[in-house]
Amino acid sequence: MISVILDERFFPERQMIQKNQDILRRSRRLCQGKRGNGPIVYWMERDQRLIDNWALLFARQEALIRHKPLHVIYCLTDDELDATSGRQDFSLAGLSEIRQQACGLNIGFEIFLGAADAVLPPLLKANDCHLLVTDHSPLRHKQQMCERIGEAIAIPFFEVDAHNIIPSWILSDKKEYAAYTLRPKVRRLLDDFLSDFPQLISHPLAPVSIALPAQPRLEKDRHTRRKIGQFTSGTSEAHKRMQGFVNDDLQRYEQERNDPTGDAQSDLSPYLHSGQLAPQRLALAIDAANTNQQSKEAFLEELIVRRELAENFCFYEPSYDSFEGFPGWAQKTLNEHRQDKRRHLYTLEELEKSETHEALWNCCQQDLRDSHKLHGFLRMYWAKKILEWTASPEEALDYANFLNDKYSLDGCDPNGYTGTAWSIGGVHDRAWQEREVFGKIRYMNERGCRRKFKVDNYITAHCGDSDRG
Ligand SMILES: Cc1cc2nc3c(=O)[nH]c(=O)nc-3n(C[C@H](O)[C@H](O)[C@H](O)COP(=O)(O)OP(=O)(O)OC[C@H]3O[C@@H](n4cnc5c(N)ncnc54)[C@H](O)[C@@H]3O)c2cc1C
Incomplete structure (x- = not known):
């Protein structure tokens, strides 16, 4: 049904109306190009989840409108710091959950071994891909990688801020001095941007087989530790923890969060960092919680103002680590x-x-x-x-x-x-x-x-x- 309604040959105006502005406004174009005839590719990097992911929603919206198959690609590189911290295992276990979910949603999912700037340009060319979408990170390695990929490909390339509730480039156009200069900007925009996510439903077109002969891919999920310390990886686990925190510990947050012998912090940062949990989903859950207002406000101050201030610092300060x-x-x-x-x-x-x-x-x-x-x-x-x-x-x-x-x-x-x-x-x-x-x-x-x-x-x-x- 959807594929008939959205077929651009018959209903061009209708498609424009179908475009969801709440998705579009979180995106920006990194480079121009000519759209290919093949699938739409979402290069997943920082936001490792399918649900509640504005970057995937953007890619899927384009795929629906243009009547294209949809693929998610993750590029895996070996990094010593990621291995020692457990981040790599944590990611891989989470990605294996994503692979299963993607299959049920008619979305292609592949993990390639290699850096994104080595994997993506030849892959996009060989498969005549329609356009490329990625999630946003302010960190140097991702920004530089996007630049290199942009220079090497001929199709349009979009970045979507799927990590922040208010996209970094909309929240502020400069490096903020402190929380007190960012807070009024957050207050002005938050009601508008703290909207619920559209539901992710099965894509009407099946993924095609995409290939890149020279590039090895992870055929089978690597056997990795799913549990790092007290943290079990995956989106479903992240949601379970979030609910447990909201029900049991949030009420003590304002009073006890600074006591390391207590248990009043959420311990959700590994899930937020890996993108297994969307900060926006967490903010919506806190907002709806039936508990004292002081704790809700204290938590949202950390999750939104402090976290988006950190994003602002790294986005606008090239020497953020020196x-x-x-x-x-x-x-x-x-x-x-x-x-x-x-x-x-x-x-x-x-x-x-x-x-x-x-x-x-x-x-x-x-x-x-x-x-x-x-x-x-x-x-x-x-x-x-x-x-x-x-x-x-x-x-x-x-x-x-x-x-x-x-x-x-x-x-x-x-x-x-x-x-x-x-x-x-x-x-x-x-x-x-x-x-x-x-x-x-x-x-x-x-x-x-x-x-x-x-x-x-x-x-x-x-x-x-x-x-x-
Ligand atoms: C030296 C130093 C190093 C840090 N390193 C990291 C790091 O590697 N990764 C990381 O995510 N955080 C880091 N933080 C910020 C903060 O300490 C952690 O976000 C917090 O401890 C995570 O635990 P939690 O999820 O239980 O926090 P909660 O108190 O439950 O907070 C919920 C969420 O709010 C956000 N938040 C809370 N405090 C801050 C803060 N001060 N600044 C920005 N966002 C905040 C985080 O996203 C956090 O997960 C660091 C802070 C300092 C001072």
Whole structure:
């Protein structure tokens, strides 16, 4: 039925009306080109899910209107950091769920082994593909990859922000100074953009067989760990966890989220990072929750304002992971304190192996290594101590990003690069009282942690012995 209604030879005006503006406004064209006669391809990268995915909805809308088959392609590269953190296994297990769902929805799904700029241009050409769609990430590797692919292909190429509720380029056209400058922009647009997702129904055209002889593909799903630490991979698991959090823990969020011995955070960041859960779906669930307003607002502030602020930072600041990305006041104060004597200096190896003099820090690092996630409050303390115990802010930032990306299941994320830049370089923060090494960067120490929560209980629970230093 749908294929008859949307056949462009007979109903061109009707198609225009059928275009869903809520999907279209989340897209932008990366390059022009001539549409081919073959299938529409969605190159899935960051948003690894089929439901609640604006990029797939965009590709599917185009496929319906143009009467084309629809394919999802994922390009798998081997990366040491992804392997150690468990991110690669987590992704692969989630992708195997996607493969099954895609089959039931008449959508082709393939995993190719190789970088996207090696896989996609010849594949799109060999199969005379109609157009290419991808999801948006502000991170350097994805932006550069899109540029290279855009230069190598001859068909139109679209990017869709399937990760943010308000697409980054619509929310703001510049690097924001802090949460207080972004918040009014979020408030202005949120009601309009926090809409429910259209349902993903089976595509009327069956996928065709696409081939690329020179490029190996993953014929059968690799046998991988589905469970990394306490996190079981997959969209269905993500939804189960989300519901559990909304029903049981959200009510305590406002009061207890900063206590690492409690259980008031959602622990949903691995699912948000891998795209197995859409932030917009989570925001809708929180909005509809039957619990106290303070907790709902506190959670939405983190999920929307803080998270989209991190996206904004990485999108508009090319040096998001280096000293040059710090605000001017922070660079100045850190430069003035370069020569300050450090009471403790540790190598990357000593930090990685939890070999410092401070039991709490050692336990945080061990917790990160063992469970692949660190509580949000401890992440700040953990990164700030790296500034205090290394020779320069540049070294501190490099070590913090390396360790975070190597061990966190939610690592290699705009939230991570912005979190370390906040802790070490005052990004989105203000100047505080001046002190050695830190200059005017906000200071944190173990004593402060003891005032906030029962440090010994945390150490005993995660590392067994609170005396270890
Ligand atoms: C040094 C440092 C490193 C960090 N590294 C990462 C990282 O690698 N990956 C990552 O996703 N987050 C990172 N964060 C941000 C934050 O600590 C985590 O998002 C949070 O701990 C994730 O746990 P949760 O889902 O249980 O959080 P919840 O409190 O349940 O929050 C729900 C969601 O809101 C968002 N959110 C919460 N706090 C922040 C924040 N401060 N900034 C931006 N978004 C936020 C996240 O998407 C989070 O999943 C880092 C923060 C710091 C200070």
